[in-house]
Amino acid sequence: xxxxxxxxxxxxxxxxxxxxxxxxxxxxxxxxxxxxxxxxxxxxxxxxxxxxxxxxxxxxxxxxxxxxxxxxxxxxxxxxxxxxxxxxxxxxxxxxxxxxxxxxxxxxxxxxxxxxxxxxxxxxxxxxxxxxxxxxxxxxxxxxxxxxxxxxxxxxxxxxxxxxxxxxxxxxxxxxxxxxxxxxxxxxxxxxxxxxxxxxxxxxxxxxxxxxxxxxxxxxxxxxxxxxxxxxxxxxxxxxxxxxxxxxxxxxxxxxxxxxxxxxxxxxxxxxxxxxxxxxxxxxxxxxxxxxxxxxxxxxx
Numbered sequence: 001x002x003x004x005x006x007x008x009x010x011x012x013x014x015x016x017x018x019x020x021x022x023x024x025x026x027x028x029x030x031x032x033x034x035x036x037x038x039x040x041x042x043x044x045x046x047x048x049x050x051x052x053x054x055x056x057x058x059x060x061x062x063x064x065x066x067x068x069x070x071x072x073x074x075x076x077x078x079x080x081x082x083x084x085x086x087x088x089x090x091x092x093x094x095x096x097x098x099x100x101x102x103x104x105x106x107x108x109x110x111x112x113x114x115x116x117x118x119x120x121x122x123x124x125x126x127x128x129x130x131x132x133x134x135x136x137x138x139x140x141x142x143x144x145x146x147x148x149x150x151x152x153x154x155x156x157x158x159x160x161x162x163x164x165x166x167x168x169x170x171x172x173x174x175x176x177x178x179x180x181x182x183x184x185x186x187x188x189x190x191x192x193x194x195x196x197x198x199x200x201x202x203x204x205x206x207x208x209x210x211x212x213x214x215x216x217x218x219x220x221x222x223x224x225x226x227x228x229x230x231x232x233x234x235x236x237x238x239x240x241x242x243x244x245x246x247x248x249x250x251x252x253x254x255x256x257x258x259x260x261x262x263x264x265x266x267x268x269x270x271x272x273x274x275x276x277x278x279x280x281x282x283x284x285x286x287x288x289x290x291x292x293x294x295x296x297x298x299x300x301x
Contacts, residue, residue, distance in 0.1 A: 001029050001160075001168065001171075002026060002027050002084065003156075003159070004023055004080065005116075006097075006152055007087060008093050008096040008097070009051075009054075009055040009057060011041045012041075012046065012048040013048060013051070015100070016099040016103045017041040018039050018068055018096055018100055019040075019061075019062055020036060020037065020038050020147070020148040022037075022150070023035050024153045024156040029160055029164075034149050034156075036152075037065075037066075037071050038061060042067070044063075047059050056147075072104070072106060081109045084111070084112045084113070084182075085111055089115065090115035090117070090118075090193055091115070091192070108187050108190065113183045113193055114183065115180070116132075116155055118180045118193065119180050120135055120158070121179075122180070123165050124138065125231060126231070135158055141154055179195060180193060180194065181194050199248070200236045200248050203233070205240030206240075206241045214244070214300070217244060218244065218245065220254050220255045220256070221244050221254075221258065222247050222250050224257060224275040225261050226260045227261075228261060229298060250279050250289070252287060254282075255289065256289070257291045259291060260294050
């Protein structure tokens, strides 16, 4: 496997405010180098105090540094173009990359990418947390968290371990062995890297296990978030065995929305997933949908 890992630190909550970028380069499953650049963000000298408390980078540290567009033209474009790039929480790092390129009116490069947060769930199932620090602690990888170079290096080491455990030798192995699609960035758009899930409506239950007394019998069930007690497909199989109806989208026909742990980088400012927000809107319009915690779900199966 040849790939590049990427990590951004930002000056504010805005995705177009990178103040540091780190890249680690892997050839034939071996790390061959790491580079990082402090960046003078477009919002300079404004930095959010919360962001500073996380990474420790202050306005004075970037006062004489190049802006992103200058670094991009000088080095980054050549290092990332046509590469396979991996990030932990790729939804964050690639939104920073896209938004910053848009701000500077720079065309998107052609590249493919994946998310180590997503595929780690396949490699190390049923963990309580899949943040970079927790996964690195599990795999005895030491690093200084929340500095871009160090985080990209840790991501590279973690990815190498994951690929070895899952016997991943080529990018084409990702859907089957890691349960995730490969994302793409290209001029004019992008396709995200996502978990490759089975359509829940196609999960067939065991008729002999149907339970007509269950509150889930012949009811439409939707899951959101990550369940701590089991993987989602196992929970959906339980519903199918009971005689319930699995769905992946909230609608007027939904009877129960089961809520697991939410990824804070994906939910809105109110901490609610899109499915929760839609169920709330339906409730306000008179729907009888019931929002249920994982613990209550477990009590009723």
